[in-house]
Amino acid sequence: LLTVFFVSLLNTVMYARKGFVFWPAGLFMGAPAALVAFFVRQFAVTIDEKIVTASLLTGLITLSIKTLLVCQISQDQNVQPLNNVKRIVLTVSGVVSGVISGLTGVGSGLIIAPLVIILRLVKSPRLAPTSNFRMLMSTGVAALGDFFSSHRGYVLPELGCQFIDI
Secondary structure (H helix, E strand, O other): OHHHHHHHHHHHHHHHHOOOOOHHHHHHHHHHHHHHHHHHHOOHHHOOHHHHHHHHHHHHHHHHHHHHHHHHHOOOOOOOOOOHHHHHHHHHHHHHHHHHHHHHOOOOHHHHHHHHHHHOOOOHHHHHHHHHHHHHHHHHHHHHHHHHOOOOOOEEHHHOEEOOOO
16 A cells, blocks of 8 residues: 555656646545545444445446446536535545445545546546545555554455455
8 A cells, every 4th residue: 555655646746747636626535535444444344245345336337337428428528617516526425435445445536536527527637647646645544544453464355355464
């Protein structure tokens, strides 16, 4: 996780110098996702893997279909302003993606990146830089969570998760 953190930091700095990072979207999505994932991860071992897997698959399939439909219907790249409703949607999506990330170990970008496309918050060239900024928060908090976790050494191979003692 620290490697991903430092790569995200380097990419964010490079993209920020070019003006590609959309800071408000990154903050409204990344901060809640990172904090919620940190706390949910502490309880991940107590939840049945089948429930988590079914919920994750259902959510990802639904979001994928919605993203494909929106992208096909709307070919224009007009960016919509970030109003209060979108701020709330981004914050709630950050919380939901943080829960999923904390339970499964799957990156919250699987949820947040399509949402940014659906809401048309950034143009395509700014999506990856904004996601890098969001990942900076998530991986930093996740690395701290792994370090301070009381559930070290457990393995959930069905979900692709493996946490090893440091």
